[in-house]
Amino acid sequence: MCYLYFNLKSNVKWLQHHQIITCLLKNCSNIEKLNQIHAQMIRTGQIQDTFLVSRIIAFFTLPSTHFNIGHARRVFDQIQLPNLFIWNSMIRGYTHSFASTDALLLFKQMLFRGYFPDNFTYPILSKACGQIRALKPGKLIHGQIVKCGFESDMCIISGVMSFYASSERIETARKVFDEMPERDVVAWTTIISGYAQLNCTEESFLLFDQMKREGVKPNKVTIMTLLSACGNLQALERGQWLHSYVLENKMESDTIIGNALASMYAKCGSMFQALKVLEKIPARNTVSWNVLIGGFVQNGLHSEALRLFQEMESSSIRPNKITVVSVLSACAQLGDLEQGKLLHAYVQEDRINYDVFVGNSLINMYAKCGNLEGARGVFHEMPERDIFSWTALITGYVQGNQFKKALALFQEMQVSGVEPNEVTLVSLLSACAQLGALDQGKLIHAYLKEHNVKHDMCLENALVDMYAKCGCIESAMQIFHGMTRKDIFSWNAMIGGLAMHGFGKDAIDLFTQMQRVGESLPDGATFTAVLCACTHSGMVNEGYGYFNSMSSLYGITPSIKHYGCVVDLLSRAGLLEEASDFIEKMPIEPNPVIWGSLLSACHVHRKVKLGERIAQEIFKLAPDDKSVYVLLSNIYADVGRWDDVRRVRALMDKRGMEKPCGCSSIEVNGPHTSAEGVYL
Template sequence: MFAPFSQYQLPPPRQQHGRFPKRIRRAPKEPHHPLPVITPERTILKFHRLLSDGALTLNCRTFRSLFKACRVLSALEEGRQFHTQAVKRGVLCDVFVQRSLVRMYAKCLACHDAHKLFAECNVPDVVSQNDLIIGFIKIGDLKTARKVFDGMGERNVVSWSIMVDGYARHGQMEIAQDLFDSMPERNEFSWNSLISGYLRCGSVEVARGIFDQMRPEWSVITWTALISGYAQNGQFKEALDLFLEMQIAGVAPNKITLVSILPAVAQLGALSQGRWIHAYMDKMGMEVDSVLGSALVDMYSKCGCIEDAVGIFEKLKHKELSAWNSIIFGLAAHGRGREALCFFSRMQEDSLRTPNDITFIGVLSACAHVGLVNEGQMIFDLFTNYYKITPNIRHYGCMIDLLARAGLLQEALEFVEKMLVEPNAVIWKTLLSACRIHKKVEVADRVWRKIIELGPQDSGFYTLISNIFNESGRWDDAGKVRRKMNDLQVRKIAGCSWVEVDGVVHEFLMGRESFHAQSREIRCVLYEMEKLIKLEGCNAEQ
């Protein structure tokens, strides 16, 4: 049934071994203190040496300690071997050994072995059952997890919370909500699980409603979950507003909170808020590790402070792949493509850091921003042939953008035709935009015929090709495009932008002047600026 213990190759026995070592007997509590020195292999060797010397008494306490060590280390094979020895020694009749063995198998995700042993337990306990439920949830077997849960004679709040979290993690929110509503007692974990589940499904308003119901039992974990959810669902202003509410409520953000809010700050360009967060880290003595460092690099880059971003990167003690990717993307976005390539070269010199598909996008973007066509083509070959990274639609998009920006529209179109994936709207729009810039009406015609076959509903396509036809004097064709747009009831989506002034984020929607409280004053200033621009002999529209 289980692997024989004799399969392990062991050294000859050594003398002067004492009793079973405390570090094995007293395995640390999971998951905060894994065995720092004695690995699973060394644990087995030490155990066998003591056994060979006859200096170790194999009793129930010994096996409980061994199973606990294997559970902490997720050392399944070693646990199976100890199980075999426990059967031989006849100690499995002990209730506590049974429970320890069940928990070990469950933690190692050998859930069906754990379930079989659990069914044979003389006195099943709630802790073992909870571990078993967690194991089945992790392997995606919610049906069996629920069966164990329903069969529990005595459930505690942890049991309920684990089951709610399992359904929420797998997107089964209706069942999770029903179970949550049935809970005789709720804890913070169950509330947070429900909030996180709705956020993962994109139901941000529902998550916010549950968050408001929790008042006043919000912890930093709850605040962070909702802030992260807002940011991941593209509601950056709401994320920043909630972060400010958190400060007013007197809840101190932790590292995860800061990593969650920094992308929202970056997207909004809220530099003063980003600097405040950075200063807060320094004040609290937080170590800027690679995770925080990457978020700061990204924030400073997107807020226009590329020198600050480079400074943060250079100060990082350990530069993980995410940090390298952030600085390469930042330099590329600032038009410093050659510097981005230099950083990529430095990264290649670090044998511990292998570039991934995200790096691939950043480096190709750097080439596109500064027109390094030959370098971009070489890098594309490097990633596909040397690093064996299969290009996806974003990689192809970068290459087409590179060729299109350089005016190589024919080559770009040929590249599209050779792609191993279907071109998406972004690629076609990139080509159309380049056709307009480089006055390539013939290529635009070919691209437009391809787009028409897809029956697009994106107003951007129609607007672009209409402008191209207008600028080339083909007014009849432009009129046909506009009429087709009306026939298909395609409407242009209003643009939206943000700007931060004195720590306040202002939002603007195209076509809705009254949306902002100071819209009249803003229009007056723009009008004055337009007059000054014209006096300088420039075209204000351009």
């Protein structure tokens, strides 16, 4: 009797604990509280209560802000006899976190321990197989579904179709669909989505029409799937037809549908229609604003994106990290450092989740706005960094002409054990090209070979450019001729390299070959290189001909740089009066550089009167240019006009000018002895 009393008392106490913990779990809102409840369960011996434990695992595995598959697995491993709901929760959690291989391994463990899947398990497994295109396991699971008599379950079969579509086996998915005795809206949407994912928009819309004919009403997911397909393929007419269907069925006020419509129009470049759609949504949310702001950025309307963001700030809707990344991109393109700094401050106040994605956008913004110290500061304050963080800063240094810092940062990157990607290597090769750092460029080339880095055209162009600018013409030509495909940058790099290093005739021959092949049409940079080649080879008539062909044959309006090349061509050939006449007849205002080129030629050819006239033209444009005074003084000195030399020097003294000292730079002993070198 006494034993029965104590046993009953113990059971009552256990039941009370059970009820209390159940109530606490029901109202639990954060991880800290959940950890306390979990500790209480262990203390009271209720850790083996499958109902209570299933609630904890569900808390960590359901898509939410509390998702933590690692914590869920630790709880799961403490359970001696998990029920099927717990197994399903864990498999779903792994699938949700895209750890599909772990999901399939757990399913094998579940079968080994004698548990059989139910109608909730199979759709999760099909999704896991689809994520990693695990065709063989997916087929085995399909076979199990048929064997266990689940082929009439539309939810399970829809999962099977989704798996085949994700694995690019759309014909098999269609066969499964056609064999279904009954098809609900989920089944129709799944097969429509399968075709849409493979850009088979025509087939998707045919199925959509058939679906309506068979009396199945599309749901939001169906419409969103088709709108997404139209946006991705920029099929504006199809999207507009779908918009008409939305209006006919009075779905335009639905926020999710409205956002999808606006996104479709934005991707098709119709921002006016996107704005019009969202104006009619009564309950706009953060996604609505993000669609518009992101759409403006994607379509190059960066000022409009910033204006819209300011409007969003004045509303009651709070931006998220997607908003911030889009606006930072707009700031980067506009060079709006002030707005970018305000966004950085907003992020630092912990009002936005400061992850790698946001950090990389901040680095890019600061670098594009020319504030490399700010970019470096963000880089160092980031709690985590990935390859894109390193690449963004390295690229920023290269674009900011701080080439040595770019190479030094790459050295830090290697010490950190981060492997470069193609973009990193292209930026580094560009730095080597600008510095003339041939040894370091060769090391990067050796790294590409050693690590079997895939040579895309961008990377090959960078190698050609590096070798060509460093004067290693033979290596540049070898890579150039080995390219399976060439674009305008390939030809320009090689022609420019040849011209730069005195191989003028070879550069012209290559340009002729480029015209004959017809693979790429020449652009302004091509003609700059060609005119430079003519200059170094003394090919005056040919240079004039190429200059005239720019507008007559290729419709390219010559820039100030091209006019400068012609002036240099004539000046080096001693045709100074012709060069002067050419400048006078230019349709654009000459700059001090063009006049300076002719003044240098006057010094070489001792043309005093012409030199004096040109110097006066430069004084009007750049009165504080020291080099003009020095050149004019040297012209006078060459012909013995010492009074004029003293007069010019006196003018320099009066203006507080000093003759600049000459200097040269050269890479000594390669990267191995340089403190700023790079090793691979």
